[in-house]
Amino acid sequence: MVYKPYDPAIESPLLVNRKKWKLFANYTPIEGRPEEDTWIVKLNTTEQYVEIHDPELVWLLYYIRVVHPGATPEEAVNHELAEVEKDGGKFKNDDELIGYAMYLYTALAIAIAYGLLVVVE
Numbered sequence: 482m483v484y485k486p487y488d489p490a491i492e493s494p495l496l497v498n499r500k501k502w503k504l505f506a507n508y509t510p511i512e513g514r515p516e517e518d519t520w521i522v523k524l525n526t527t528e529q530y531v532e533i534h535d536p537e538l539v540w541l542l543y544y545i546r547v548v549h550p551g552a553t554p555e556e557a558v559n560h561e562l563a564e565v566e567k568d569g570g571k572f573k574n575d576d577e578l579i580g581y582a583m584y585l586y587t588a589l590a591i592a593i594a595y596g597l598l599v600v601v602e
Contacts, residue, residue, distance in 0.1 A: 484590035495590050499555040503601040506546035524596050531595060538588040558585045
């Protein structure tokens with residue numbers, strides 16, 4: 482398990498190893514319908530189809546698959562945080578920044594759990 486929802490977040494393996502683990506894509510994009518916030522991908526290992534309804538997760542997956550294969554979780558999250566600030570301005574405060582970062586780490590954990598991403602330790 483890469484993320485322990487009932488333990489303190491900082492103790493979750495994904496966060497503890499955010500600078501060490503490398504992430505690689507394990508899917509092939511099939512169809513994108515951004516106007517509906519829907520993207521369909523096929524897992525390379527099982528050939529299952531997965532429907533994604535989270536634009537932030539799609540951007541994280543794109544970054545890891547196309548821009549920086551082998552990115553660490555920290556690199557992927559920092560990249561997305563920088564893009565959000567570039568497009569929408571600075572976060573209002575540290576709580577907002579930390580909350581969004583935790584959301585992104587949770588999205589990565591879900592992608593790993595569903596097999597969209599492979600972790601190399």
